[in-house]
Amino acid sequence: MSDCAAVSHSNTRGPDPSQGHVHRAGTVTSWDSMAQESKLDRPPPSGGANPRTATTPAALNVPPWFVAIVVPLLAVGAITAAGYAVSDLIALKNISMLYLAAVVVSALAGGRVSALLAASLSFLAYNFFFIEPRWTFTIAQPDEVVALFMFVGVALVTGTLAARRSEQAEAAREQARSTTALFEFSRKLSASLGLDAVLTTTVGHIGQSLGAQTMVLVDDEAGTLSLAASEPPGLSLAPEAVFAARAARDKRVPTGLSTAIIPEADYAFLPILSAQRVVAVFGMRPLVPDQSLRSQKNGILVPMLEQAAIAIDRAQWARASARAAVSRESERLQSALLSSLSHDFRTPLASITGAATSLRQLGDKMDAPTRDDLLQSIEEDAGQLNRFVANLFDMTRIESGALKIRREALDLPEIVERAVTRVRTIDPGFAVSISFAPNLPAARGDAVLLEQVLFNLLDNARKYAGSDQPVAVFARAEDGEVSLSVTDQGKGIAAGDLERIFDKFYRRGSGDGRAAGTGLGLSIARGFVTAMGGTISAESPAARKRGTRFVIRLPVARGEAS
Amino acid sequence: MSGSRILVVDDEPQIQRFLKPALVASDFEVLTAATAREAMRLIATRSPDLVILDLGLPDSDGKSVIAEVRAFSRVPIIVLSARDQESEKVEALDLGADDYIEKPFGIAELLARIRTALRRGTGGPGGVADTFEFSGLRVDAAARVVSRDNVPIHLTPKEYELLLQLVRNAGRVITHRQLLTSIWGVAHADDVQYLRVAIAQLRAKIEADPAHPRLILNEPAIGYRFAGE
Numbered sequence: 001m002s003d004c005a006a007v008s009h010s011n012t013r014g015p016d017p018s019q020g021h022v023h024r025a026g027t028v029t030s031w032d033s034m035a036q037e038s039k040l041d042r043p044p045p046s047g048g049a050n051p052r053t054a055t056t057p058a059a060l061n062v063p064p065w066f067v068a069i070v071v072p073l074l075a076v077g078a079i080t081a082a083g084y085a086v087s088d089l090i091a092l093k094n095i096s097m098l099y100l101a102a103v104v105v106s107a108l109a110g111g112r113v114s115a116l117l118a119a120s121l122s123f124l125a126y127n128f129f130f131i132e133p134r135w136t137f138t139i140a141q142p143d144e145v146v147a148l149f150m151f152v153g154v155a156l157v158t159g160t161l162a163a164r165r166s167e168q169a170e171a172a173r174e175q176a177r178s179t180t181a182l183f184e185f186s187r188k189l190s191a192s193l194g195l196d197a198v199l200t201t202t203v204g205h206i207g208q209s210l211g212a213q214t215m216v217l218v219d220d221e222a223g224t225l226s227l228a229a230s231e232p233p234g235l236s237l238a239p240e241a242v243f244a245a246r247a248a249r250d251k252r253v254p255t256g257l258s259t260a261i262i263p264e265a266d267y268a269f270l271p272i273l274s275a276q277r278v279v280a281v282f283g284m285r286p287l288v289p290d291q292s293l294r295s296q297k298n299g300i301l302v303p304m305l306e307q308a309a310i311a312i313d314r315a316q317w318a319r320a321s322a323r324a325a326v327s328r329e330s331e332r333l334q335s336a337l338l339s340s341l342s343h344d345f346r347t348p349l350a351s352i353t354g355a356a357t358s359l360r361q362l363g364d365k366m367d368a369p370t371r372d373d374l375l376q377s378i379e380e381d382a383g384q385l386n387r388f389v390a391n392l393f394d395m396t397r398i399e400s401g402a403l404k405i406r407r408e409a410l411d412l413p414e415i416v417e418r419a420v421t422r423v424r425t426i427d428p429g430f431a432v433s434i435s436f437a438p439n440l441p442a443a444r445g446d447a448v449l450l451e452q453v454l455f456n457l458l459d460n461a462r463k464y465a466g467s468d469q470p471v472a473v474f475a476r477a478e479d480g481e482v483s484l485s486v487t488d489q490g491k492g493i494a495a496g497d498l499e500r501i502f503d504k505f506y507r508r509g510s511g512d513g514r515a516a517g518t519g520l521g522l523s524i525a526r527g528f529v530t531a532m533g534g535t536i537s538a539e540s541p542a543a544r545k546r547g548t549r550f551v552i553r554l555p556v557a558r559g560e561a562s
Numbered sequence: 563m564s565g566s567r568i569l570v571v572d573d574e575p576q577i578q579r580f581l582k583p584a585l586v587a588s589d590f591e592v593l594t595a596a597t598a599r600e601a602m603r604l605i606a607t608r609s610p611d612l613v614i615l616d617l618g619l620p621d622s623d624g625k626s627v628i629a630e631v632r633a634f635s636r637v638p639i640i641v642l643s644a645r646d647q648e649s650e651k652v653e654a655l656d657l658g659a660d661d662y663i664e665k666p667f668g669i670a671e672l673l674a675r676i677r678t679a680l681r682r683g684t685g686g687p688g689g690v691a692d693t694f695e696f697s698g699l700r701v702d703a704a705a706r707v708v709s710r711d712n713v714p715i716h717l718t719p720k721e722y723e724l725l726l727q728l729v730r731n732a733g734r735v736i737t738h739r740q741l742l743t744s745i746w747g748v749a750h751a752d753d754v755q756y757l758r759v760a761i762a763q764l765r766a767k768i769e770a771d772p773a774h775p776r777l778i779l780n781e782p783a784i785g786y787r788f789a790g791e
Contacts, residue, residue: 343618346644346665351576353666358584361670365587377579 068110072118075102096151103155107162115159178300195315199229202308207231215283241265274313348381391520398527409442409557419454437476443554445532456521457486465490487549492540569593569610571601598622616642632658638679648783678733694729728788737785
């Protein structure tokens, strides 16, 4: 832990560090991301508010230096007491062997330093308590001096060997833990679908493995580095930390806490690098403040971040490619729409232009019926263009909300008759059978709009079902509403298309060959019916595996409900 | 020319409705087809002198009709298309269509295109004639001499080939790709800038006012057309 960081943050390191940052960051306006501003207002989650008490059980985490001192003291004390009790029974030299046991125990428990300490204490205790003259540090017999130094030599060598053995075992355990953690991390990452899941896995796993608060920052769509995931969730960043994170991204070096670059930040930041680019920035702060970022344990951080880099890179590419697919699809729709509109307007225009120029330049070579037919085709195509324009105009009125809706009792038979008459101006042979249930209550709505809806439905039936097949119009009361159905005997509509046919510009089939239309008729019908407070739906097949039925349901006019 | 048999392939009844009487009134014999299959049958059995083909057909892409017809017949094909379908037009022309006309069109323009295409088909003037003269420009293919108002014009071999190609197809559009392939070779089929430079040099030598060309006309995004008639 850097002194500098500790000092500069002394004013904010209260019992709840993240709370402190909420307060501080709220006064800062230079942040470039509104998203991050809003995160600052979020209250810290109760679980991770104080990391030190939340996740550090004191009993299990005795500092190593404490062990290194206490174990030799206890061991040497115990051996001295035991040796003193049996000193009359066994030879003096054997007592020194007991001290060797204390050195070995200390070495295994506390390492090299502990072994040295135990050897020194043993030297003093052995001399003081057991070597004549007792109760002094002087030695009477010269050979005792030799024996003592031999003891110290043996104790040091034994202790060192034992300590090394203990260190190696610890290293092997650590290695195994790292490998397991890395393997586990890799397994979790590959099970994470999507960028968000990968980022959450990354911060969660590394945070738990290292006992640290962790976060990952990625560039958002505007290219601003912003916090994407954190462990515990909901962490926020002080301004210095944001600068440090950005520096880590731009300079591709570790920054922040315990580094040379912006050490006053309360997190350390590491760029997560893929082969070509910085895919994200990883931020962490150890839960135990004095645990250095460079401590042994963090050896696992680098391989974990490498794993994360691959997973994040992959997820980002997947997301980019999904976006590209969406935009390709929308471009395709746009171009299909344009080509459809262009075709629907250009065909009647071509026919009008062709007929008019033919009449003018070749009219005197044509007989009267031919000239008459050309004139009539001009009229008809002008009518078709007029309907297209009216459709587009209606659609615009629905979408802009400029529709004025009348809510009056409707004379259904008259409205149906007017719509049928309009269809017959286009196709005089249009066959339709109309029937009304007895005692039909009056529906409420707008007569003009409903006539347009019916006309669109009947015109569709004519175009898609063929005019030789009779179309049935039927009205009845149903569940307190008036339902009006239009049923054709055409091929019907696939179940998957029944809702899509109401989409704007949706048209079944493709290419020039389909019947002329803007793909707006049903969309307008739904817009109008909805505006009148009713519903419209399609059912197919209508009967005997054929045909399509459109059902309009309108509310019953007030005072008419039965 | 009159009396020629024309096949109109279009699935829009409105188009057939005016094209047929207009062509009949211009002394053509008219066959009609609404599908690609019907069109192929009529081309094979009735040998029309010219085909007017809409590119959007219900049973097949009009372009595939062109490819199939070209496998056994050199009958002139005029494509009906919309203004916003440049790539369609270029593909149709590269597949062997002779010309195109955009909807909506006046009948006079269509008749002019039909006459140009029929002349080519029968090997008349504008076909493989050895000399060509238009508005003061004279190209003598036999002597390889080009002159304007009887003043000889010096052209590089590439410019000469380009001009010859254009005048031999006078009145008819030739795509960039067709010009590039026949003059520079297949390897340069997409190097439109070669063509732009050569056309600019050619215009500077043969046009009265190169800034407002009257002989070599642009067909934007498609190719060039030498003013015919």
